Amino acid sequence: MLGFIVVSLGLLCHGVYGAKTSVVPSPHFVPLHPASSESSVTLTLALPPTNIEGLHSALYDVSDPASPKYGKHLTKAEVEAFVAPKAESVKAVTDWLATHNLKPQVMSSSGDILRIELSVSVANSLLSANFTHYLDQTTNTTVTRTLSMTVPPDVEDHVQFIFPTTQFISAPISSRPTFEIVQPPRALPKRAMPPDLCSQQIFPECLQDLYNIPTAAATASNNSLAVSGYLREMATEDDLSTFFSSLRTDVTTTPAFDIVSVDSGATSGNGTLEATLDIQYTVGIATGVPTTFYSVGESSATGFIDLVNYFLAQDEVPLVLSTSYGFNENAFAGSEDVAQTFCNAYAQLGARGTTVLFCSGDNGVYSFGYNSQCSAAGTTFGPTFPSTCPFLTSVGGTQGIDPEVVAPFSSGGFSNIFARPDYQTSAVSSYLTALGNTNSGLYNTTGRGYPDVSAQALNYLIRESGAWELVLGTSASTPTFASVIALLNDERLKAGKAALGFINPLLYSQGAAAFNDVTNGTNNGCGAEGFPALTGWDPATGLGTPDYKKLLSVVMAAARST
Numbered sequence: 001m002l003g004f005i006v007v008s009l010g011l012l013c014h015g016v017y018g019a020k021t022s023v024v025p026s027p028h029f030v031p032l033h034p035a036s037s038e039s040s041v042t043l044t045l046a047l048p049p050t051n052i053e054g055l056h057s058a059l060y061d062v063s064d065p066a067s068p069k070y071g072k073h074l075t076k077a078e079v080e081a082f083v084a085p086k087a088e089s090v091k092a093v094t095d096w097l098a099t100h101n102l103k104p105q106v107m108s109s110s111g112d113i114l115r116i117e118l119s120v121s122v123a124n125s126l127l128s129a130n131f132t133h134y135l136d137q138t139t140n141t142t143v144t145r146t147l148s149m150t151v152p153p154d155v156e157d158h159v160q161f162i163f164p165t166t167q168f169i170s171a172p173i174s175s176r177p178t179f180e181i182v183q184p185p186r187a188l189p190k191r192a193m194p195p196d197l198c199s200q201q202i203f204p205e206c207l208q209d210l211y212n213i214p215t216a217a218a219t220a221s222n223n224s225l226a227v228s229g230y231l232r233e234m235a236t237e238d239d240l241s242t243f244f245s246s247l248r249t250d251v252t253t254t255p256a257f258d259i260v261s262v263d264s265g266a267t268s269g270n271g272t273l274e275a276t277l278d279i280q281y282t283v284g285i286a287t288g289v290p291t292t293f294y295s296v297g298e299s300s301a302t303g304f305i306d307l308v309n310y311f312l313a314q315d316e317v318p319l320v321l322s323t324s325y326g327f328n329e330n331a332f333a334g335s336e337d338v339a340q341t342f343c344n345a346y347a348q349l350g351a352r353g354t355t356v357l358f359c360s361g362d363n364g365v366y367s368f369g370y371n372s373q374c375s376a377a378g379t380t381f382g383p384t385f386p387s388t389c390p391f392l393t394s395v396g397g398t399q400g401i402d403p404e405v406v407a408p409f410s411s412g413g414f415s416n417i418f419a420r421p422d423y424q425t426s427a428v429s430s431y432l433t434a435l436g437n438t439n440s441g442l443y444n445t446t447g448r449g450y451p452d453v454s455a456q457a458l459n460y461l462i463r464e465s466g467a468w469e470l471v472l473g474t475s476a477s478t479p480t481f482a483s484v485i486a487l488l489n490d491e492r493l494k495a496g497k498a499a500l501g502f503i504n505p506l507l508y509s510q511g512a513a514a515f516n517d518v519t520n521g522t523n524n525g526c527g528a529e530g531f532p533a534l535t536g537w538d539p540a541t542g543l544g545t546p547d548y549k550k551l552l553s554v555v556m557a558a559a560r561s562t
Contacts, residue, residue, distance in 0.1 A: 364524025397457025
């Protein structure tokens, strides 16, 4: 070990032989056997951006309604100028790779993301690594990782991370809403009002009535709504047609949706739960908004960054992006640079005019996949990611009609990686003061709080592969809220205004009164009750659930014409 210090959790240290990273993985990663030297691995390299603080400042400038630049979203070239790596970084990395006859593929239009495919033997030599197969017991998948790697000293400052190497991050997890098969819906009475039927089942009309969402189709041709899909999820036109003929009888022709493949994602097949839910409650609520399902074939965290880079490479980005998948934030401990790069990618989308929405998760104060079996009371709370990224909007869940209350499974809390953003300061400080000593020591009092908003998340009626099912989860509330934003964009676009883009600064500064404040209920804890819903923002339901008519007044009053 002479010449360098080995540190756990991925922290870099300096020494004669370069910058070495060593980790101790979580126990649920079980080593199997060394990877065959002839097998191949694909590695993604992130290069430091030229001016990431400048990007953040520009994002807030175009997102804060008090700013004279509000709504003046950045162009593709303007965003790329902030994040493009310096020429010396590109040279240092490409020269290093060339010593092993490797030529990287540029994966982002700004040039900050590179990718190489190489044999395990070359990867071991390049990084002084020992790539090994591990069983990830959380997802029952096999991953290839190394417990340590070394980067030459003259390259160290020019690479933010190389993934996947020492990062033991599970594949993205769908919030996997719980479901049950039910009988086909009976003929609905004309404009059935909650809570008559909606207390047992949620369908589009319930959401329209509850949140004052218009039924008329959107008409702005330059509007767009993107739904991301991972893990070979698929939605079908057949299921959507039956859904519309049964539950949107006011629409004579079922709207179509497009499917785009990223990373060789599937474009056909039987309907599956997550994709079906997401498509039926975006197309079904934001009727008339051009909607596209993006099927991402890469099942690791790489797929998330690939999708963002796919969007950023286009001249026009989608105006809303809805995602019902995520990670455990604690999986990024020691790999904070990966989480920061992901978060900055969403900042780039926001700066260009995309409203990025993620589900908060379905395990209360704990992360995706948490089994709720605590060894003892007082287990530290575990946030989800990317919901904790301050440059996107996290969506929690409610249930009940009169009144709406916290869905107990609705994930929420505070980040251990990202600091509280300025736009949250007043709302979160007020909550923490009211909370007092409850759950003291179980969460980070200075972290970014989530979720930001909520919507109904229990007993959504969907049509999947010929069967009717009831599903629950923030996977349901997220496409619902995405649809609200898409319809608000429609009105702004028709009035010659810019799309909303990153909405948090607007919502926290001017929009709180346009939400139905949820003040009853608590999200799940473990040895504790989690976080109670109180007046104002709370880490169970955020600002509350939307009132479309009130939100429309807020967003139409926000300046500027395009």
